[in-house]
Amino acid sequence: MAVEEETLAVPAHQHEDHPGHKKLVIIAWGGELDRVWPQMILATTGAAMGMDTTIFFTFWGLMALVKDNKRITGDNWMQKMMAMMDRPGIDHLKLGQMNFVGAGPAMMKKLAKDHSVASPGELLQLAVDLGVKLVPCQMTMDLLGLKREDMIDGISEPAGATTMLMEGQDAITLFI
Amino acid sequence: MAVEEETLAVPAHQHEDHPGHKKLVIIAWGGELDRVWPQMILATTGAAMGMDTTIFFTFWGLMALVKDNKRITGDNWMQKMMAMMDRPGIDHLKLGQMNFVGAGPAMMKKLAKDHSVASPGELLQLAVDLGVKLVPCQMTMDLLGLKREDMIDGISEPAGATTMLMEGQDAITLFI
Amino acid sequence: MAVEEETLAVPAHQHEDHPGHKKLVIIAWGGELDRVWPQMILATTGAAMGMDTTIFFTFWGLMALVKDNKRITGDNWMQKMMAMMDRPGIDHLKLGQMNFVGAGPAMMKKLAKDHSVASPGELLQLAVDLGVKLVPCQMTMDLLGLKREDMIDGISEPAGATTMLMEGQDAITLFI
Numbered sequence: 084m085a086v087e088e089e090t091l092a093v094p095a096h097q098h099e100d101h102p103g104h105k106k107l108v109i110i111a112w113g114g115e116l117d118r119v120w121p122q123m124i125l126a127t128t129g130a131a132m133g134m135d136t137t138i139f140f141t142f143w144g145l146m147a148l149v150k151d152n153k154r155i156t157g158d159n160w161m162q163k164m165m166a167m168m169d170r171p172g173i174d175h176l177k178l179g180q181m182n183f184v185g186a187g188p189a190m191m192k193k194l195a196k197d198h199s200v201a202s203p204g205e206l207l208q209l210a211v212d213l214g215v216k217l218v219p220c221q222m223t224m225d226l227l228g229l230k231r232e233d234m235i236d237g238i239s240e241p242a243g244a245t246t247m248l249m250e251g252q253d254a255i256t257l258f259i
Numbered sequence: 260m261a262v263e264e265e266t267l268a269v270p271a272h273q274h275e276d277h278p279g280h281k282k283l284v285i286i287a288w289g290g291e292l293d294r295v296w297p298q299m300i301l302a303t304t305g306a307a308m309g310m311d312t313t314i315f316f317t318f319w320g321l322m323a324l325v326k327d328n329k330r331i332t333g334d335n336w337m338q339k340m341m342a343m344m345d346r347p348g349i350d351h352l353k354l355g356q357m358n359f360v361g362a363g364p365a366m367m368k369k370l371a372k373d374h375s376v377a378s379p380g381e382l383l384q385l386a387v388d389l390g391v392k393l394v395p396c397q398m399t400m401d402l403l404g405l406k407r408e409d410m411i412d413g414i415s416e417p418a419g420a421t422t423m424l425m426e427g428q429d430a431i432t433l434f435i
Numbered sequence: 436m437a438v439e440e441e442t443l444a445v446p447a448h449q450h451e452d453h454p455g456h457k458k459l460v461i462i463a464w465g466g467e468l469d470r471v472w473p474q475m476i477l478a479t480t481g482a483a484m485g486m487d488t489t490i491f492f493t494f495w496g497l498m499a500l501v502k503d504n505k506r507i508t509g510d511n512w513m514q515k516m517m518a519m520m521d522r523p524g525i526d527h528l529k530l531g532q533m534n535f536v537g538a539g540p541a542m543m544k545k546l547a548k549d550h551s552v553a554s555p556g557e558l559l560q561l562a563v564d565l566g567v568k569l570v571p572c573q574m575t576m577d578l579l580g581l582k583r584e585d586m587i588d589g590i591s592e593p594a595g596a597t598t599m600l601m602e603g604q605d606a607i608t609l610f611i
Contacts, residue, residue: 105428125423125424129424131421142472243480245484248477248486255424255428256609257432258434259288296494297462297610301596304595304597305596307597308597308601432608435464
């Protein structure tokens with residue numbers, strides 16, 4: 084499981100040259116709205132502050148990077164399972180086991196709009212624009228039978244736990 | 260979303276003077292008993308060890324800082340939602356999706372008492388006494404229409420993700 | 436709650452001698468399959484990379500270290516609660532609130548096997564073999580009335596939050 088991987092790590096001297104310029108590595112594990120929001124808000128804030136920021140999308144979190152129009156129609160049982168899933172893509176997230184102030188995702192999004200908080204989809208695009216590295220977990224992709232072309236544009240090459248831990252050296256690391 | 264904020268960051272030299280004296284930053288995201296307990300136990304333990312400790316309360320976690328007698332009666336839809344919510348405040352927490360050894364919160368609290376583990380409310384007071392910085396998330400407050408006077412005493416000024424990430428430099432950071 | 440404990444901390448110079456050789460500390464809080472997997476995959480990957488790796492098992496996470504044949508039959512109410520619990524042990528985990536691609540744990544395990552991803556039980560054994568320190572949380576053990584002999588072999592002495600925070604100095608720390 085710890086295969087040889089291309090490292091994304093920043094050279095050590097870069098950190099020393101900019102002692103106040105830390106890295107931020109977010110392991111985006113959760114796939115519901117109440118986790119995707121903090122994943123995206125922290126990542127875009129970090130990037131806007133000049134932090135070298137990476138989001139590693141794994142498990143449920145990977146769904147945010149799957150193309151919206153991806154409807155799997157294959158014939159093995161795993162793909163059938165996928166076809167029964169709710170639509171992937173960051174614009175179709177559920178809210179999590181508790182409802183935020185009793186509100187569903189639609190209300191939550193309206194609330195956010197009224198208060199000028201960007202939607203997850205907008206934050207994902209902002210993350211791309213700000214140079215956040217969006218790295219899909221290779222193992223999760225393999226488990227789900229997802230290929231590079233099933234994923235949205237603007238993301239990095241798939242990688243694994245080794246890359247993530249290399250990247251996490253001298254970084255603020257958060258499992259969300 | 261990354262607004263100009265007052266920073267809570269400790270001057271860099273302070274860390275260098277006390278190389279073994281690290282900072283601890285807990286992002287208190289969850290609002291159920293099984294998450295509030297580790298938030299509070301880790302924060303009070305860190306402070307007792309002399310660590311410069313901050314809890315940043317966001318999303319569900321913010322509820323721990325809302326006054327117990329806060330019953331919103333306003334007339335916009337969002338406030339109506341709030342009024343339907345379970346009572347906020349740290350003494351009225353649910354236990355989370357799994358029941359710990361099948362026990363509800365009341366049993367869990369009895370169990371904790373029998374074994375001399377402090378309750379979340381006691382731990383919150385202890386955190387204040389030990390000088391833990393309790394920082395409510397400004398964005399979550401805005402979303403919920405909460406004002407400074409709706410929050411319990413002894414907490415810091417509301418702040419946002421920028422402040423949290425500044426504070427997280429050279430700290431142990433945990434998203435709980 | 437912050438009792439005097441034996442520290443597991445690595446001497447400071449060890450980190451300086453191997454500046455690229457970081458520590459990894461995982462707080463294994465969750466007990467369901469979708470959290471145990473990342474706990475185990477990250478820990479074994481870290482250890483395989485030469486990182487000094489510790490998993491601190493607390494709350495729901497502790498169940499992974501409880502012997503499979505441990506059926507509590509005592510007569511206080513707490514033990515009766517335990518007796519009603521699902522079987523502890525890492526081979527009997529549930530999948531969490533969402534089903535991964537609609538699949539239950541058995542399907543998930545088959546899927547993992549088909550793709551050569553080790554099971555949690557195999558990963559736990561691998562962690563032992565790789566020298567990962569597996570530390571059960573003393574407070575959780577006390578709450579559940581568990582003794583050292585109720586836990587699987589190959590694990591470290593129980594410890595508490597103080598030890599965990601000492602160990603987390605200069606480490607990548609993840610709350611999973």
